[in-house]
Amino acid sequence: MNFRLSLTAALGLATAVTALPASADVNVYSYRQPELIEPLVQAFTDKTGIDVNVAFLNQGMVERLKAEGARSPADVVLTVDISRLAELVEAGVTQPVESAVLAEQIPAAFRDPGNEWFGLTSRARIVYASKERVADGEVTTYEDLTDPKWKGRICTRPGTHSYNVSLTAAVLHHHGEEGTREWLEGVKANLARKPQGNDRAQVKSIWAGECDISFGNTYYMGAMLEDEEQKQWAESVRIIYPSFENGGTHMNVSGMAMAKAAPNRDDALKFMEFLASDEAQKIYAEAVYEFPVNPDVPNSALVGSWGSFTPDDVNLMEIARLRPEALKLIQVVDFDG
Known part of the structure; x- marks a missing residue:
């Protein structure tokens, strides 16, 4: 070399x-x-x-x-x-x-x-959904996650983690301050437990029956499938590419x-x-x-097998600009509390 x-x-x-x-x-x-x-x-x-x-x-x-x-x-x-x-x-x-x-x-x-x-x-910030307990078409947008039918069924890592702050900044871009506060409060009301762990831990919780859906980055699916212990977690879920009602996938x-x-x-x-x-x-x-x-x-064969979607077309520097305000809203609603 x-x-x-x-x-x-x-x-x-x-x-x-x-x-x-x-x-x-x-x-x-x-x-x-x-x-x-x-x-x-x-x-x-x-x-x-x-x-x-x-x-x-x-x-x-x-x-x-x-x-x-x-x-x-x-x-x-x-x-x-x-x-x-x-x-x-x-x-x-x-x-x-x-x-x-x-x-x-x-x-x-x-x-x-x-x-x-x-x-x-x-990478996309997507929804991991239980193959057994979530039907096709139940989640199509990020806004769907505030529906009371998901009460006690959502797992996520802390809202203050950079991946979720970026997602919240995207919500802020599409829905403004008041809409973002309502979205955060709605998702929080549907959590199965206090936000904790990383993206893989949420998929493990779905596999264990502790929740039915979670936020996650797409690449964790590939990483889990490569791990002998985590493969069973990955095989218990499918990837859903939600979009914003007035945009694409974050x-x-x-x-x-x-x-x-x-x-x-x-x-x-x-x-x-x-x-x-x-x-x-x-x-x-x-x-x-x-x-x-x-x-x-082209995508790799594995990544391509997860389906297709329409990426949100907002420039990521706009997302970066909104991150401080997004973090403040996450803290105001005490999302991780």
Whole structure:
């Protein structure tokens, strides 16, 4: 292998410099796990001969980049969730990238209007429904989840988690403040228990009969099917793609940005353009059970088997802008209480 993959989780500046030696052609900070990035890096290096070094971070990417400043070795950052992409831009640790390739390969809804971040794969915030206890057609919209017939039947992770904050921000975009408050209160009234755990834990609860439906990201279905213990949870549910009454299915994104200091800018741009290519989007989407952001790139067979849907077309930076107000409403109604 021509690339060096660093499993660096520490947040100190010295660790970052050690993990990303100056001899690398492109240095990457990633919130995505190393095993998910490895196929992309290998394909890029095989194609171009450009060496890529990846440092994996559990948290603190913005703080690290700010602390390193102009001396940062990072060229490209990879992360998940629109909130983290927006956080990078708002912190001033990224730079605009003008590229005809990126503009052509990545639809406008999945890139920053200022060209400071670009989506690579997307995921939908969907409903996992019991195959035994929820009939086809019982849920078609996010608004349906406030129907009293679901009282005591919904499970979810905390409302203050970033995935649910983004969903609530989408509700806010479509229905305004009062409508969002009513939606949160309606869903809360239908909860089977206090919000807790992660998305997989909700599917386990459906399997155990503790609730009938839950919120979740699509890719967890693929991850659960790959796990011997969790496979039975996944097989107890089906994916439903709800839409907004005046929109589509809520989407989130994994994406990339060029670091502000980027000491290897030219090679970094080549790497970013490769990641946006049909080849790389296919590799990445299959590895993480997500959707390529380019509609011309086909889904994997597994992801395609989950059905089709119409994505909401609101630009994700609008969702990011509404997140503080969405979080406030979640707290006002004491959704997690």
